[in-house]
Amino acid sequence: GAVVSQHPSRVICKSGTSVKIECRSLDFQATTMFWYRQFPKQSLMLMATSNEGSKATYEQGVEKDKFLINHASLTLSTLTVTSAHPEDSSFYICSARDPSGGALEQFFGPGTRLTVL
Amino acid sequence: AQSVTQLGSHVSVSEGALVLLRCNYSSSVPPYLFWYVQYPNQGLQLLLKYTSAATLVKGINGFEAEFKKSETSFHLTKPSAHMSDAAEYFCAVNINQAGTALIFGKGTTLSVSS
Numbered sequence: 001g002a003v004v005s006q007h008p009s010r011v012i013c014k015s016g017t018s019v020k021i022e023c024r025s026l027d028f029q030a031t032t033m034f035w036y037r038q039f040p041k042q043s044l045m046l047m048a049t050s051n052e053g054s055k056a057t058y059e060q061g062v063e064k065d066k067f068l069i070n071h072a073s074l075t076l077s078t079l080t081v082t083s084a085h086p087e088d089s090s091f092y093i094c095s096a097r098d099p100s101g102g103a104l105e106q107f108f109g110p111g112t113r114l115t116v117l
Numbered sequence: 118a119q120s121v122t123q124l125g126s127h128v129s130v131s132e133g134a135l136v137l138l139r140c141n142y143s144s145s146v147p148p149y150l151f152w153y154v155q156y157p158n159q160g161l162q163l164l165l166k167y168t169s170a171a172t173l174v175k176g177i178n179g180f181e182a183e184f185k186k187s188e189t190s191f192h193l194t195k196p197s198a199h200m201s202d203a204a205e206y207f208c209a210v211n212i213n214q215a216g217t218a219l220i221f222g223k224g225t226t227l228s229v230s231s
Contacts, residue, residue, distance in 0.1 A: 034218040043207060043223045044161075093160060095219070105151070106211075106219050110160040 002028045002098045006109035013084055014117055021079045021112045023094030029074035030096035034106065035067075038091040050077040084116040119144040119210045123222035131230050136195040138225045140182075140208035143189065150191040151209045151219065152182055161207065167191060178202070203229045 003026040013019050023033055031052045036044040048069050049057040056069035066088075068080040077096075081088050091113050095106040124139040142148055149168050153161040165176025172184040182193045191208060205226050209219040 036221075041226075044221045046218050046220070049218055091158075105163060105166060108153075108161040111158075113158070 002026075002096070002107045004094065004096050004107045004109040006092075006094055006112050008112060009110060010113045010115075012115045012117065015085055016083055018080055018082045019084055019114060021081075021092055021094075021114075023077045023079070023096070023109055025075045025096045025098075025107075028096075028098040028100065030077075031074060031099065033071060033077040033094055033096045035069060035077075035079050036093045036095065038093060038111075040091075044093060047079075081114065084114070086116045089114055089116045119148060119212060119220050121208050121210050121220060121222035123206075123208050123225050125225055126223065127226045127228070129228040129230065130198045132200055133197050136180075136193070136198045136202065136227065138193040138206050138208075138227065140191045140193065140222060141189050142191060142208075142210045144210060144212065146212050149211045150182075150184060151211070152176065152180070152191075152193050153207045153209060153221075155205045155207065155224075157204075164193070164206075198227075198229045200229050200231065203227055 005024045007022045033050040035047045037047050038044045046059050047062045050069045050071040052071045058064045071077040091111050093111045095108045097106050120143045122141045151166045152164040155161050164180050165174045167174050167184045175181045180195045184191050205224050207224045208222040211219050
């Protein structure tokens with residue numbers, strides 16, 4: 001199946017700093033990517049839908065100024081957590097749909113563990 | 118709007134016993150349904166998917182699920198549990214519309230004892 005990578009896999013930062021997480025589709029072009037957030041022992045909550053060449057669509061309750069999403073190419077979407085605080089510590093997972101797949105399956109990255117001190 | 122309900126946040130079985138993880142969905146249009154497994158500190162792995170073909174879907178690692186429209190269910194089963202099956206399982210729903218994301222249930226933790 002298609003492969004989605006994320007970088008970094010783990011990041012620790014100080015409160016008030018910004019952190020950028022990259023999501024790449026390695027062997028297919030993804031016009032749409034999705035960003036999820038997962039708290040310990042909880043489900044994945046959709047944060048936003050990232051559209052190549054246009055603004056991201058954020059879910060209700062997600063601060064767009066805090067979680068900046070850029071989808072500059074068909075294989076790369078980035079999530080920047082600005083002015084991070086300890087409550088932003090979480091597991092962030094991206095996914096992408098391979099439009100040529102025809103099965104509506106989303107391929108998930110391995111996730112990024114963010115810890116804000 | 119679509120939603121998924123997973124009954125039972127924690128299921129415990131003995132090795133060799135039947136595994137049954139429950140999932141009910143709500144959708145105003147024909148749904149596409151998925152089961153994913155997640156091991157600690159890892160991403161999601163697709164177990165199986167229903168995309169309007171056969172209602173009984175076979176997946177990896179001996180898992181299967183049956184789509185029952187009348188019951189709005191998509192329960193996951195495995196005849197004989199292995200220790201390696203212990204993980205978090207998520208049921209998810211999507212619709213055939215470009216740009217839509219998977220919506221996940223709250224997850225079920227499967228524990229397998231020897």
